[in-house]
Amino acid sequence: MENKDKEIFGGERVSIREALVEMKSLSEKIIDLAYAAIIFDSDDLANEVENIEEKLDRLLYRVRLTALMAGRDPQLAEQLLGILQVASAAEQIGDAAVSISRLLSTNVEYRPFIPFILKGGDEIIRALMVDESSDLVNRSIGGLEVEGETGARIIAIKRGNRWIFNVSDDTVIKPGDTLIVRGVEGGVEDLEAYCKGERRWGQ
Amino acid sequence: MTEDDFERIKEVVLEMKDTTELMIDLAYSSLIYNNQEIAEEVSHLNEVVSSLSLELRRMAVGRLSRKNTDLALILVELSYSLQRVADAAMEIADVVLRGLPLHPILRRSIQEGEVGIYRAKVSPKSKLAGKTLGEVELASETGIWVFAIRRGKKWIYGPDENTRIKEGDILFVRAPDESRKLFLKLCSGKKKL
Numbered sequence: 001m002e003n004k005d006k007e008i009f010g011g012e013r014v015s016i017r018e019a020l021v022e023m024k025s026l027s028e029k030i031i032d033l034a035y036a037a038i039i040f041d042s043d044d045l046a047n048e049v050e051n052i053e054e055k056l057d058r059l060l061y062r063v064r065l066t067a068l069m070a071g072r073d074p075q076l077a078e079q080l081l082g083i084l085q086v087a088s089a090a091e092q093i094g095d096a097a098v099s100i101s102r103l104l105s106t107n108v109e110y111r112p113f114i115p116f117i118l119k120g121g122d123e124i125i126r127a128l129m130v131d132e133s134s135d136l137v138n139r140s141i142g143g144l145e146v147e148g149e150t151g152a153r154i155i156a157i158k159r160g161n162r163w164i165f166n167v168s169d170d171t172v173i174k175p176g177d178t179l180i181v182r183g184v185e186g187g188v189e190d191l192e193a194y195c196k197g198e199r200r201w202g203q
Numbered sequence: 204m205t206e207d208d209f210e211r212i213k214e215v216v217l218e219m220k221d222t223t224e225l226m227i228d229l230a231y232s233s234l235i236y237n238n239q240e241i242a243e244e245v246s247h248l249n250e251v252v253s254s255l256s257l258e259l260r261r262m263a264v265g266r267l268s269r270k271n272t273d274l275a276l277i278l279v280e281l282s283y284s285l286q287r288v289a290d291a292a293m294e295i296a297d298v299v300l301r302g303l304p305l306h307p308i309l310r311r312s313i314q315e316g317e318v319g320i321y322r323a324k325v326s327p328k329s330k331l332a333g334k335t336l337g338e339v340e341l342a343s344e345t346g347i348w349v350f351a352i353r354r355g356k357k358w359i360y361g362p363d364e365n366t367r368i369k370e371g372d373i374l375f376v377r378a379p380d381e382s383r384k385l386f387l388k389l390c391s392g393k394k395k396l
Contacts, residue, residue, distance in 0.1 A: 020312035187343030
């Protein structure tokens with residue numbers, strides 16, 4: 001499969017498919033992080049938003065370059081046009097996220113207003129502290145299937161003074177972690193009960 | 204700023220936030236299923252966001268700008284940012300609206316991440332049939348987020364907790380990879396909730 005992609009794109013080493021997969025997931029993550037940066041008034045989260053935006057820029061550049069080298073016949077060129085549009089949309093979402101997170105630089109007096117507004121909605125963003133008595137402790141996010149169980153997605157973790165932004169299935173949850181999560185209210189509340197150790201996992 | 208103004212501002216911002224998220228889900232699914240109708244709904248929602256965005260800016264410039272310049276500025280910026288998310292969704296849907304031939308890579312790369320977009324028909328045997336989305340608690344129990352329902356020729360975009368699922372409905376969902384099989388089984392009736 002991989003080789004075939006590379007073949008389609010004129011033998012270029014970079015797979016457009018890989019770049020697109022990454023761009024889509026980064027564009028989802030960056031919006032969540034931007035809202036989270038505002039809600040928790042966090043410059044660290046805002047910085048990460050800028051980092052991801054740079055990554056999206058680089059990926060878009062790679063996709064464009066690869067596409068330009070591959071589009072020889074009109075049929076393929078039209079298909080590539082579609083791919084370029086989707087890639088550039090993902091990058092635009094990144095730009096929008098950056099401008100949301102930069103609202104942090106506005107007058108401090110009005111900062112509380114925006115989090116208050118952004119706390120609602122179909123899916124909400126919350127920070128949950130993991131108690132040492134929680135069933136989540138020392139287990140991986142993938143092993144627990146957190147998202148499948150609660151519908152809540154962990155978008156970042158604060159561990160002491162350090163942030164973990166590249167949260168994956170292999171990330172192990174530690175006592176004292178603060179999880180930044182996004183999900184529907186019911187699911188986030190369930191996860192909160194698990195984090196506090198009030199509920200046993202899977203019950 | 205009166206209490207009513209504040210409530211209205213909050214309402215508008217949240218509606219823009221939810222609508223832009225719905226637009227992205229719809230835009231990707233228009234690509235995956237090469238579906239013109241979904242793409243047109245994205246375009247319709249783009250107009251909704253535009254008019255909300257205008258309303259927000261109008262409130263900011265009109266009522267707030269003299270006394271609360273900073274707050275007005277925040278609202279203008281926020282409205283602009285959310286409008287850009289809507290524009291991005293539009294750009295994705297535009298691929299379908301233009302009728303561009305879809306490269307197979309496009310569909311695969313959208314489905315390959317940690318979160319995918321899936322659809323399935325609700326069988327008469329399915330326990331979902333006859334229940335509201337609020338009753339089945341799909342989102343909070345399984346991470347399966349229903350963002351559109353096709354019922355015969357009719358579409359329900361952005362259904363809420365009171366929306367009742369009927370047999371024969373086609374559910375369009377965003378779900379983590381790990382819940383994909385469960386979703387298909389719930390719809391076919393092979394698995395109970």
